Amino acid sequence: MDATALWQRYQDWLYFHEGLGLYLDISRMRFADDFVERMKPKFEKAFKDVAALEAGAIANPDENRMVGHYWLRNPDLSPSPEIKAEIVDTLASIKEFVAKIHAGEIRPPQATKFTDLLSVGIGGSALGPQFVAEALGPEPAPLKIHFIDNTDPAGMDRVLNRLKDRLNSTLVLVTSKSGGTPETRNGMLEVKQFYEKHGLNFGQHAVAVTMPGSKMDGIAKSEGWLATFPMQDWVGGRTSELSSVGLLPAALQGIDIQAMLDGAKEMDEATRVPDLRNNPAALLALCWYYAGNGKGEKDMVMLPYKDSLLLFSRYLQQLVMESLGKETDLDGNKVYQGIAVYGNKGSTDQHAYVQQLREGVPNFFVTFIEVLGDRQGDSIEVEPGATSGDFLSGLLQGTRQALYENQRDSITVTVPQVTPRIVGALIALYERAVSLYASLVNINAYHQPGVEAGKKAAASVLELQRQIVATLKATGQPLSLAELADKIGASDQVETVYLIVRHLSANSRGITLAGDLGKPSSLTVSGR
Numbered sequence: 132m133d134a135t136a137l138w139q140r141y142q143d144w145l146y147f148h149e150g151l152g153l154y155l156d157i158s159r160m161r162f163a164d165d166f167v168e169r170m171k172p173k174f175e176k177a178f179k180d181v182a183a184l185e186a187g188a189i190a191n192p193d194e195n196r197m198v199g200h201y202w203l204r205n206p207d208l209s210p211s212p213e214i215k216a217e218i219v220d221t222l223a224s225i226k227e228f229v230a231k232i233h234a235g236e237i238r239p240p241q242a243t244k245f246t247d248l249l250s251v252g253i254g255g256s257a258l259g260p261q262f263v264a265e266a267l268g269p270e271p272a273p274l275k276i277h278f279i280d281n282t283d284p285a286g287m288d289r290v291l292n293r294l295k296d297r298l299n300s301t302l303v304l305v306t307s308k309s310g311g312t313p314e315t316r317n318g319m320l321e322v323k324q325f326y327e328k329h330g331l332n333f334g335q336h337a338v339a340v341t342m343p344g345s346k347m348d349g350i351a352k353s354e355g356w357l358a359t360f361p362m363q364d365w366v367g368g369r370t371s372e373l374s375s376v377g378l379l380p381a382a383l384q385g386i387d388i389q390a391m392l393d394g395a396k397e398m399d400e401a402t403r404v405p406d407l408r409n410n411p412a413a414l415l416a417l418c419w420y421y422a423g424n425g426k427g428e429k430d431m432v433m434l435p436y437k438d439s440l441l442l443f444s445r446y447l448q449q450l451v452m453e454s455l456g457k458e459t460d461l462d463g464n465k466v467y468q469g470i471a472v473y474g475n476k477g478s479t480d481q482h483a484y485v486q487q488l489r490e491g492v493p494n495f496f497v498t499f500i501e502v503l504g505d506r507q508g509d510s511i512e513v514e515p516g517a518t519s520g521d522f523l524s525g526l527l528q529g530t531r532q533a534l535y536e537n538q539r540d541s542i543t544v545t546v547p548q549v550t551p552r553i554v555g556a557l558i559a560l561y562e563r564a565v566s567l568y569a570s571l572v573n574i575n576a577y578h579q580p581g582v583e584a585g586k587k588a589a590a591s592v593l594e595l596q597r598q599i600v601a602t603l604k605a606t607g608q609p610l611s612l613a614e615l616a617d618k619i620g621a622s623d624q625v626e627t628v629y630l631i632v633r634h635l636s637a638n639s640r641g642i643t644l645a646g647d648l649g650k651p652s653s654l655t656v657s658g659r
């Protein structure tokens with residue numbers, strides 16, 4: 132297609148949301164008109180499916196749950212007055228609590244105000260808050276946020292040591308929908324121990340976000356934590372940024388959460404329109420389907436040309452891959468669906484992997500995120516007539532063009548600024564695109580059975596470890612790996628036994644290995 136034809140295609144397909152000032156350009160996806168025609172019936176069904184979801188249909192049959200993240204920003208859409216009241220009350224209580232924290236009315240026992248916020252959570256209970264903190268966190272913030280999002284002891288030490296001089300003015304926010312996620316429980320216990328070691332009362336610094344009645348809820352109540360905010364069972368972890376999970380930490384950092392909700396609401400209104408050409412989420416889903424042949428054959432590379440949007444791709448990784456990565460479709464057929472998501476930011480990534488994108492294996496499509504406003508205030512000219520922001524813009528255009536010339540497709544989302552309203556809108560845009568795409572490929576986007584397999588296997592490794600330690604203590608003499616496995620009734624799991632004892636011996640846990648470390652079968656294991 133020559134430049135004139137492309138310009139025409141750009142104009143023909145351009146979507147613009149006037150209220151938000153958001154553009155969606157899909158002209159560089161090389162689908163033909165007949166593809167769009169063929170997709171229309173699928174979209175008619177998808178619009179109906181998502182409307183049913185919004186109306187409170189059981190969208191997650193596995194867990195017998197509704198999927199209600201759309202109600203969070205427009206409680207009037209809630210399927211019952213009770214749910215509406217829950218949403219309204221939770222938002223009011225977040226605002227009230229945050230106002231008291233900021234004013235020092237709720238304060239730590241040994242300081243006049245909270246200065247820092249330590250968030251402990253993982254997956255959907257961390258990724259949204261991390262993305263939003265990076266995108267919108269003000270400098271200075273009323274509370275500066277830090278994260279523990281793993282059960283890595285060294286990672287926890289790093290965060291805690293950074294905070295140790297301000298521990299007495301650090302508020303700890305433990306977020307877990309289920310209230311039983313081991314990584315989060317471990318993080319909470321380690322932080323609690325750190326507080327106690329420093330002579331501080333953990334409960335007087337702690338807040339929970341969890342489902343009422345969960346284990347975490349019980350702990351928070353029994354230990355007299357400062358507050359507990361509910362996370363409803365109809366909010367999935369990966370769509371929870373606009374629930375108490377994301378709103379509480381955002382508000383504590385001084386981010387305008389009402390603007391985030393308003394932006395999401397506005398985008399929801401635009402993406403509810405049952406008309407493919409005038410619905411930006413549907414256009415995204417169309418492009419994803421086209422790119423990957425409805426089977427995820429191409430990866431989604433997210434390239435925001437704005438540092439503050441660095442974590443958008445990481446956030447989307449969970450939203451898209453945990454939702455769409457499914458073995459079976461809704462009829463039980465093996466389909467192995469999903470779309471892989473990766474990316475950091477432009478132009479930085481141009482100096483990393485864009486070489487492969489332009490010339491290597493063509494197994495992806497790019498989504499550029501362009502932010503029109505360069506910065507607050509004026510810019511110097513780094514070359515006659517050009518600012519740093521002009522370079523950023525030129526590099527985006529250049530990469531888009533260079534990729535297209537080499538038959539690499541791209542989408543461009545353009546926003547005026549990175550504001551709370553726009554971030555809310557972007558979250559809502561992708562949430563809806565995922566809902567629609569899931570319907571197009573006939574999968575349940577709202578469960579995650581695959582994650583359970585790894586969790587169960589980890590639990591059985593830890594059980595084996597307990598048996599190993601007890602057996603070595605009781606035996607009191609060195610055993611070969613095979614003998615040890617045999618003694619604990621796990622003769623078919625010698626490799627697992629080996630990996631466990633190697634880890635224990637590396638961590639001064641009372642287990643010693645003797646023999647040639649490069650030849651596991653030569654090793655003997657003893658314990659004290």
Ligand SMILES: O=P(O)(O)OC[C@H]1O[C@](O)(CO)[C@@H](O)[C@@H]1O
Pocket residue numbers: 253254255256306307308309310311312315368369453579582
């Ligand atoms: O908020 P929770 O219950 O601790 O779960 C954390 C994350 O774990 C998952 O269930 C996957 O293991 C995610 O879906 C979820 O966001």
